[in-house]
Amino acid sequence: MTETRATLIGAIAVLLWGALALFTTWTGSVPPFQLVCLTFSIAFLLALSNWIIRRENPRKYLRHPLPVWIFGIGGLFGYHAFYFLALKNAPVVEASLIAYLWPLLIVLFSALLPGERLRWFHIVGTLAGLSGTVVLVTDGGSVSFKDEHIVGYAAACACALTWSGYSVLSRRFEHVPTDTVGWFCGATAVLGGIASLIFETPAWPADPAIWLGIFLLGLGPVGAAFFVWDVGMKRGNIRVLGAVSYSAPMISTLLLIAFSDAMATGAVWFACLAIVGGAILAAKNMIFAEPKKV
Numbered sequence: 395m396t397e398t399r400a401t402l403i404g405a406i407a408v409l410l411w412g413a414l415a416l417f418t419t420w421t422g423s424v425p426p427f428q429l430v431c432l433t434f435s436i437a438f439l440l441a442l443s444n445w446i447i448r449r450e451n452p453r454k455y456l457r458h459p460l461p462v463w464i465f466g467i468g469g470l471f472g473y474h475a476f477y478f479l480a481l482k483n484a485p486v487v488e489a490s491l492i493a494y495l496w497p498l499l500i501v502l503f504s505a506l507l508p509g510e511r512l513r514w515f516h517i518v519g520t521l522a523g524l525s526g527t528v529v530l531v532t533d534g535g536s537v538s539f540k541d542e543h544i545v546g547y548a549a550a551c552a553c554a555l556t557w558s559g560y561s562v563l564s565r566r567f568e569h570v571p572t573d574t575v576g577w578f579c580g581a582t583a584v585l586g587g588i589a590s591l592i593f594e595t596p597a598w599p600a601d602p603a604i605w606l607g608i609f610l611l612g613l614g615p616v617g618a619a620f621f622v623w624d625v626g627m628k629r630g631n632i633r634v635l636g637a638v639s640y641s642a643p644m645i646s647t648l649l650l651i652a653f654s655d656a657m658a659t660g661a662v663w664f665a666c667l668a669i670v671g672g673a674i675l676a677a678k679n680m681i682f683a684e685p686k687k688v
Contacts (some may be wrong), residue, residue: 397631404626404635410619412645416653417615420607425594426478429608430586434470434579436612437620441576455574462570466578469560470620471585476553484546487532492550494527494643499558500636501676507565507632515675516633522672523640526665561636564627572624579620637676644669 421429445452480489501520505512590596599605611617626635644666651657 395629397629400625400628401630401634403622404630405638407619407623407626408635408639408642409645410614410622411639411642413649414611414615414642415646416649417607417611419650420603421611422597422599422601422604422607424597424599424604424608425590426474427586427590427594428596429611430471430474430616431583431590432608433612433616434583434586436609437617438576438580438583440613440617441573441579441621445573445576450573452576455571455577458570458574462567462574463578463581465560465563465567466570466574467581467585469556470578471582472556473553473560474582474586475589476549476556480546480550480553482546483549484543488543489546489550491528491532492547493553494640495524495551495554496558496561497636497639498524499554500561500639501633503558503562504632504636507562510632512633516637519672519674519676520633520637520640522675523637523669526668526672527640527643529661529665529668561623561627562632564624565632568628572621572628575620575624579617634673634676638673640669641673 418429424432442452445455477493480493498520501512501516504510626632647662648666651662
């Protein structure tokens with residue numbers, strides 16, 4: 395598999411995450427950790443179905459040392475736990491902005507990997523994406539960080555560090571098959587269920603449309619996305635994928651404009667231009683260079 399192909403596969407995750415907000419609005423009042431439990435259960439069943447179709451023994455993807463499980467489960471469940479904690483203890487705009495530092499951190503952390511070289515256009519392209527995301531999240535307005543929300547800000551920082559660390563360290567676990575992500579999803583579903591029983595009052599909706607939203611989340615943004623992201627992080631161009639990741643909030647905004655009451659403004663179009671332009675700049679070498687085998 396070439397690096398370019400692996401990068402394109404990883405970019406599918408960004409497209410799927412772009413639908414996260416829209417599908418989440420379809421899930422009604424289902425509590426966050428219960429939603430984690432349900433959607434990651436669907437993701438696990440997706441992997442299980444794949445193993446059955448391929449006539450593979452699922453247990454062969456269980457045979458990994460403890461650090462692999464800490465890495466995988468900590469990345470998936472840790473990210474979502476910190477994210478929900480951030481939204482509970484800080485305003486959504488400020489928490490989202492801090493949490494969405496993870497693409498920038500991926501680009502910066504990639505310089506620590508063997509054989510990776512960080513160039514000026516990677517940094518500038520990623521910063522352009524970050525600036526576009528700031529405009530999208532704030533709708534061209536301002537933000538205000540206050541001391542009373544320090545717990546939420548800290549959780550948002552932990553959220554960004556957890557996902558960027560999980561993503562970049564995937565390269566260190568290149569020997570671990572992508573199918574193992576299925577078991578990571580299963581474990582995350584169990585932990586989500588336990589957290590829901592402890593911290594929430596579960597809600598079981600009667601509206602079929604809500605269950606459709608849950609199913610679509612588990613199928614795409616909280617399902618297939620993690621598998622293709624694993625391929626991209628292990629074999630693709632990490633710096634390009636980090637910059638391209640800022641396309642997710644842009645796609646999310648455009649979908650909400652298309653399928654809800656959200657409005658397109660000048661700030662939205664400016665943000666789209668900054669994000670797309672930044673992604674193209676960051677991918678400059680990959681677009682014009684010969685593909686290399688990885």
